[in-house]
Amino acid sequence: MKQEMMEIVNQVELAPRIFEMTLRGDLTQEMVTPGQFIHIRVPREDLLLRRPISLAEVNHGDKTCKIIYRVEGDGTKVFSECQIGDKLDCLGPLGNGFDIEMVEKDDVVYVIGGGIGVPPLYELGRRLKEKGATIYFLNGFASKDVMYYEEEFSALGQLHIATDDGSYGVKGHVGMLIDKVKPVTGEPKAIFACGAPGLLRAVETTFIDHPHVYLSMEERMACGVGACYACVCQSKKDPKVNKKVCDEGPIFKAGDVII
């Protein structure tokens, strides 16, 4: 983990309130595991806490990484107003990231994302493709307007999309996409998911006895490095035991924590 003033080299609005920002700096060389995040200081004095944002793409060659974020409150609004050439104070990479050790060439894997949980799955997809996996991306969005990265995901594997309002792809949630592809693929070797708690619970329930189901959790964070206990969730085996999402997660095996 390092701290660096990373330079903004690009910023585009992919969809209403959803931005893709490209950052450049030596910190990129530390970013080796998909599913990790960076903790970014908001360049406004009254906003004291850093904001955690997942790494959506990492390119060691030109020392750049991309993040995709949705404007929610003041912090992300300030990020969206930053200009090319500005620098952001970034701490990272943080968190454990996805374990893809067990994935081998030609293995079928499902990568399941919902809404603003989709970004870290793009870098994950790139790594899985490097390993020669056959990837099924099952992405859910509220509507066609807030969809992004259709071409990018399609270049890595087979992309299936669901929208809540039926404005694109299958009408409904990602559970329906699982029902659609599973009869074709059979049991996948591994399942990786990131999204709202409802999506994660549905994935956990669908693949209840599967040995390789990995879920990316989100909790409000303060320090981001395991020191303050702001981000805890409960262990499923013993609810008296707390797990820190920022450093024991954000990725947990299904069944490890209460979602």
Ligand code: FAD
């Ligand atoms: P406010 O609501 O004003 O935030 C107030 C405080 O609450 C801040 O400290 C903020 O960090 C915290 N907070 C608010 N919502 C969340 C949340 N959902 N999770 C954690 N803390 C929150 N969002 C993206 O758009 N793209 C991503 O790739 C992304 N990756 C994330 C990865 C991790 C590991 C976590 C924990 C969260 C991620 N988020 C991501 C959510 C993002 O951190 C929040 O949307 C953002 O911090 C909101 O800040 P704000 O000032 O705009 O909103």
Ligand code: FES
């Ligand atoms: Fe401080 Fe996780 S945010 S321990």
